[in-house]
Amino acid sequence: MTKISITLRALAAALLLGGGAVAHAQDSGALLDALVRKKVLTSQEAEDVRADLVRENATSNAGKLQLSNSITSLKLYGDVRLRYQNDTKDPQVAVVTGVDQRSRERIRLRLNGDFTLAGGFFGGVQLQTIQNADSGNQTMGDSGTGAAGFSNYNIYISRAYFGWGNDWLTLVGGKQPNPFYTTDLIWDADINPEGFVEKVDLIKAFSALTTNDSTLQSESRFELSLVAGQFVFCDNNEYNPSNLGNTDAWLFNTQLIASAKLTDKVKLTVAPGYMTYTSGNVTNSVTGGAAGKFNETAFYGKDATRNLSIVTAPGDVSFTLCGLKAKVLWDLGYNTAGAKRAEAIYGLNGRTTSAHSHQDDLAWLAGVQFGENKKAGDWSVLANFRQTGLTAVDPNLNDSDFALGQLNMQGIKVGAAYNFTDFCVGAVTYYDAWNLRSDLFGGQTTANQKIANANAVQILQVDLNVKF
């Protein structure tokens, strides 16, 4: 081998090492061009190095993934969760369709791809098991869903969205992560609403519009954002005269999120908001949690989204306690149209049936949380108490785990989680709920509306979640 040949191969090796195993000839093109311009290499020698690099790459399994030119970054990730779940339900009326006691082994898969594009554009896709909006859990061997006998499972699109943003404004369209500051009192954490969202960082916007520099406030102790969402809950055929509810059902939700660092270690966040629906006939089956079990007027039909005008007020104080992150949190929902909904949907007229109570219109939650789960050895615990009135929240959106999503319930949620590794978390969660009002029409609870037809519900969940 000649001296120049040895030198060239050494250079090629250096370029490969410098660029990692994914090095391509074109990646090193600028360096080779510079070496040619400096007359270190001739053009032909540079070409030989390029050819060597491409050949090395062709015989390697690294660096073969090709991405669109428009992508500036792409993150692929996901998780698989195994869950044991035991539900015990004490129904008031024995005709309930569903189960009074059941134990299940469940699996949930989520695959995510988040990308950023040039010019402030971004987006994401998520695929997961199960069509339900509020749960990705596939019960193993579930004969009810045709999964017995080692059947394979479907995969569904749970997120597909893109948006644009700058320092102070973000616009997003599609089926997307919930943009609101919230708890599972109002919004089940699994739900990805679909529609349009606008977020404005008001402090940065003010700074940008008055000084043309939105970065001036980046060290501020205060944050103030406005989030507005317009979500399509059910699309109907407006031109069908035989369809009584021929208008679409839209959910409009607006929230002001304010936070302040009270000290270096204490932060207060409050997020008052308001959500309401346009009247609309929910003609398509709503899948998920309690709604999936009970196709009745609270979820399905022309009254499903009627008389829901809910004022919300979640918040928290986060701080450090004994070196651990800790949080005291709360949430509140009050349906200002609760009396009308109580009569129209649940039949509480106070004359021939039970009377509506303002307790029905209120939902609230208070709790604490210690620790976090980020790396091996981390642990956390949580506990909260809540009351959810009969008309206080949209039963299509509230947590499907607490009391199986039932309304007119109160109770506790306690849990603990531990990181076995950075990517593997074990968790145990227990819910104990009992009815809020016991004097509703039809007995202790409402016989006509199975969503409120429970005296008590206990749920135990044992999870092992692996992230990748």
Added chain:
Amino acid sequence: MKKLIAIATALAVSAGFAGAEQLVIKGSDTLGAKLVPQLAEAYKAENPNTSFNIAAEGSSTGFAALIDQTANIGMSSRRAKSTEISAALAKGLDLRPTIVAWDGIAIILNSANPIQGLTKKQVEQIFTGDITDWSAVGGKPGKISIYTRNTASGTYADFKELAMSKRDYAGSAQKMAGNEQIVSEVAKNPSGIGYVGLAYVKASGIKVAAVDGKTPNQSDIRDKTYPYSRPTFYYTNGAPAGATKSFVDFTLSAKGQKIVEQVGFVPVK
């Protein structure tokens, strides 16, 4: 039948005809339409026992022929793609490039077009379809007609990389089989714009537009200060040998490089 022809060609390529050498050269229209035939003629004058079979249908066809082992030399105006290298390696072949000439991709306009020059940004905007009217770049109002090479062409790929930030061509672009067809169309169409190798710019009815104030010339192409400069290649399976080596050496010789210059390319040396 096609297979039989391929096998026969392969045998002829690998063994040579009894008493006579045939070199099968396939690939780039940029090289194969003018330069390589003239080099072949000059070579044959010195080596009468050598015959040539030259097919110039685009750089991609040269790599395909090399991989199928139906050509001795693949002419290319672009570098081999990683997929082509991989395909060759899978067959135990080693595609090796030899730079035989430098070229500059010239932007050509109809000679009646009042525009003398464009910026690199404007060139990108025109060929990607961001700009569709000549008035947007200071010309007379009128829809821009874009002429490009077809997808088998190395120039087609090179131009995307050199001039278009790897973006796609405008949907309205008309794809031509060769440089001469682009010259012909632009010469006929006052609203036409296209690109061709440097060897094809001396034709009536067209003119070369400066890019960022530079028109393609030997010194600017060789030192790459002209933005659309590029090397052109012979690709062979491994280091050239036998008659193939002899022809490659002839191309790089002073005599060969003189022909390179006469045809309109920039010599390597």
